[in-house]
Amino acid sequence: MSAVTNRRVTIKQVAKEAGVSTQTVSRVVNERTDVATETRQRVLTVIERLGYQPNAIARSLIQRRSFTLGVVTAGLDYVGPSRTLNGITSNAEVLGYTLVLKELREFSGYDINRILDDLLARQVDGIIWAVTEMGDNRDGFAERLSTLPVPVVFLTMRDRPGLNIVTVDNRLGGRLATQHLLDLGHKVIGHISGPRDWWEARRRKQAWCLALDEAGLTDGDELCVEGNWSSESGGQAIAKLLGRRPDISAVFVGNDQMALGVLLYAHENNLRVPQHLAIVGFDGIPEAEYFWPPLATIEQDQHELGCVAVSELVEIIEARNTESAIEEPKTIRLQPKLIPRASSVSTLSNNHQQ
Amino acid sequence: MSAVTNRRVTIKQVAKEAGVSTQTVSRVVNERTDVATETRQRVLTVIERLGYQPNAIARSLIQRRSFTLGVVTAGLDYVGPSRTLNGITSNAEVLGYTLVLKELREFSGYDINRILDDLLARQVDGIIWAVTEMGDNRDGFAERLSTLPVPVVFLTMRDRPGLNIVTVDNRLGGRLATQHLLDLGHKVIGHISGPRDWWEARRRKQAWCLALDEAGLTDGDELCVEGNWSSESGGQAIAKLLGRRPDISAVFVGNDQMALGVLLYAHENNLRVPQHLAIVGFDGIPEAEYFWPPLATIEQDQHELGCVAVSELVEIIEARNTESAIEEPKTIRLQPKLIPRASSVSTLSNNHQQ
DNA sequence: ATGAAAGCGCTAACAC
DNA sequence: GTGTTAGCGCTTTCAT
Numbered sequence A, B: 001m002s003a004v005t006n007r008r009v010t011i012k013q014v015a016k017e018a019g020v021s022t023q024t025v026s027r028v029v030n031e032r033t034d035v036a037t038e039t040r041q042r043v044l045t046v047i048e049r050l051g052y053q054p055n056a057i058a059r060s061l062i063q064r065r066s067f068t069l070g071v072v073t074a075g076l077d078y079v080g081p082s083r084t085l086n087g088i089t090s091n092a093e094v095l096g097y098t099l100v101l102k103e104l105r106e107f108s109g110y111d112i113n114r115i116l117d118d119l120l121a122r123q124v125d126g127i128i129w130a131v132t133e134m135g136d137n138r139d140g141f142a143e144r145l146s147t148l149p150v151p152v153v154f155l156t157m158r159d160r161p162g163l164n165i166v167t168v169d170n171r172l173g174g175r176l177a178t179q180h181l182l183d184l185g186h187k188v189i190g191h192i193s194g195p196r197d198w199w200e201a202r203r204r205k206q207a208w209c210l211a212l213d214e215a216g217l218t219d220g221d222e223l224c225v226e227g228n229w230s231s232e233s234g235g236q237a238i239a240k241l242l243g244r245r246p247d248i249s250a251v252f253v254g255n256d257q258m259a260l261g262v263l264l265y266a267h268e269n270n271l272r273v274p275q276h277l278a279i280v281g282f283d284g285i286p287e288a289e290y291f292w293p294p295l296a297t298i299e300q301d302q303h304e305l306g307c308v309a310v311s312e313l314v315e316i317i318e319a320r321n322t323e324s325a326i327e328e329p330k331t332i333r334l335q336p337k338l339i340p341r342a343s344s345v346s347t348l349s350n351n352h353q354q
Numbered sequence C: 001a002t003g004a005a006a007g008c009g010c011t012a013a014c015a016c
Numbered sequence D: 001g002t003g004t005t006a007g008c009g010c011t012t013t014c015a016t
Helices: A011-018 A022-029 A037-050 A056-063 A079-095 A112-121 A141-145 A170-183 A199-214 A231-244 A256-268 A286-290 A302-321 B011-018 B022-029 B037-050 B056-063 B079-095 B112-121 B141-145 B170-183 B199-214 B231-244 B256-268 B286-290 B302-321
Strands: A068-074 A098-104 A126-129 A152-155 A164-168 A189-193 A224-226 A250-253 A278-280 A297-299 A331-334 A337-339 B068-074 B098-104 B126-129 B152-155 B164-168 B189-193 B224-226 B250-253 B278-280 B297-299 B331-334 B337-339
Touching (some): A011 A022, A011 A037, A022 A037, A056 B056, A068 A079, A068 A112, A068 A302, A079 A302, A079 B098, A098 A112, A098 B079, A112 A141, A164 A170, A164 A302, A170 A189, A170 A199, A170 A297, A189 A199, A189 A231, A224 A231, A231 A250, A231 A256, A231 B286, A250 A256, A256 A278, A256 A286, A256 B286, A302 A331, B011 B022, B022 B037, B068 B079, B068 B112, B079 B098, B079 B302, B098 B112, B152 B302, B164 B170, B164 B302, B170 B189, B170 B250, B170 B278, B170 B297, B170 B337, B189 B199, B189 B231, B189 B256, B224 B231, B231 B250, B231 B256, B256 B286
Parallel strands (some): A068 A098, A126 A152, A152 A164, A164 A331, A189 A224, A189 A250, B068 B098, B068 B126, B126 B152, B152 B164, B189 B224, B189 B250, B250 B278
Antiparallel strands (some): A098 B098, B297 B337
16 A cells, blocks of 8 residues: 555656656656556556655756745734634645745844745745734835745735735724724723734724724824733723723723733723723634623634635736736735624613713 | 846856856855865855855755655644644744644544645655544554654654654643642532543543542532533533532633633623632633633643654654664653632632622 | 766656 | 656765
8 A cells, every 4th residue: 555665666666667667657647648548557556556656846846836835924822823824724725735834933123035035945936924014024025025036925014016915904993993982972982002013003093093083082192002912911001091081981902812901900990891991802812702791893804814815826826827917916905894792882781881 | 136037046057157066056055164265255256146045945855855844733723733833833943944834624534644645745854743632533643654754743642652742741730720629628620621532631531530539529420511612612511510510619621711601601690700619721821811800720831842842853853864773752741730810719819790 | 176977856848 | 658868956976
């Protein structure tokens, strides 16, 4: 059934055993039609007997095509990035590509060129840059990108002409959250944002600002405190916020973890949610549904994000190969959606606060 | 600075430009000492100018060594597996190996041989099988393993002679949790287990059984209900358990998500935690600290699990290469630890629930 | 210190 | 239908 030796079986050995040329074996393996049925059968038998397995590396070398995608990620110990990777792996599998994975230790401050060179040395057919935009971690791409021999798809970053980008629409998410609270009748709505050097955090905050503006409720920066995505920072932020403005009746929190910190603060201070403080988070982590009370949130489909990125990248790769006109780079924006739950809407009496 | 063409630069072009043989370029690239300083300088200049990048694939082909590790994982959308992958990536980076990643859609029922063949075709130097043991998903390895040309390290599975295994000691974890509750004076301690076809779930349950036995508190299976790791199943399980045995005063829950479901049930039914029901979870997810009340749990270092797996695998690979005696396969067991919090010990919390 | 030749395992291109 | 030749980009071996 399978090989008995530890040395890998090559096409030559198969050819010799079957009494044909390596070419013929190659044809059989690649399911070409121009092989006599009888010959094919004989070769297949030998392949089976020796446990022959074509060497994908040798194949890549001559075909200048590895059917391999490079994936650069960061923060796999967080829910978002790992779900995205999940989407990437499943779609890559479907489309017949293997993944080479690089994880950055930090979200910024690394050497982009080293990473790219590493991936390119391995002859990947394309690259998915799945690290979220923050600080200046997109600098240095501009110069390099034009000379790259393979296409790159970026995840979660702001529009830049000439780049392929797939991202969740954070503006829309922030608007949905804020509008939801406005619709519930809240007049003083605070915001706990993620770190300001994160692009996603800024977009969510902007949307909150804008929605308040439009409702004629502008209050300046007094109503916003910056957290660092952690539950701990969420608790600290809400304390600060309520210290400043005790009249806050609702808060849009930049992610579910910080919202969890807000919930804990509320419990410890006998603040009833949502009667005294309505809360909407962001992300849609599975646990949120079981928080006490269950947390209203903006759900973003990070799995889908990864899937779409792979589809896009593969499409570009195949287009290049068939010499068809190169597509214009574009930005794809996925739509998050509001999940109302008991932390925003009192379940006992509809839309009732206080 | 970097290449101007889209065609990748080869060693030949560099050689030609520098007026030397490809040999010499190879020597320079591989930092051999037997090159005249002057020649080296000239070659380096050309390399820089053309943006030459050695083709790792061609190198692998001739060296029969890819410096690549195959990683097979499943359930990346869960915290555990993604943290483990996080550990794997970081240590692989340190040790100079690139990762080829395969994610299985299911935890069992796939074709092991297809996955292995795929990885082997890509000439990986070793494989980390990071899929947790469940059902019969370890069947089919036995026959295949002996003929594999590369070593394999398995994660999270029971002892099997002849295999390299790295795992968290679930027995110890279960014991720590149960003993903690016993020490607090509880006499009727329930258990909500993970699905019985998961090896980890069975071990945790066994440890709970054993600890009760030793304390002379055996109650048979009446005190255990099986969940499916989800928060929802945790809520259902505790309802069932308390329906059967209202005298239960403490419960050891198989993971933190299910424990969250138990907490929600407690809130909804005005059960005070830990006064009416003490709870200990398992995993140590970061959110647990901010649950209400904060959840006592057994922390397992899944990141470390991945790190150790890589170290082991690389050690085996290098040992084989230097022809030194092949090490005996062994099992490495990492120790989880108890994190007591307000869900088990009331003195840690000065607040009341509403 | 440097180069020439051979070959890793495979397939493209062309013969017959 | 099938075999022969050549070569992908690199390193190994052996000359010089």
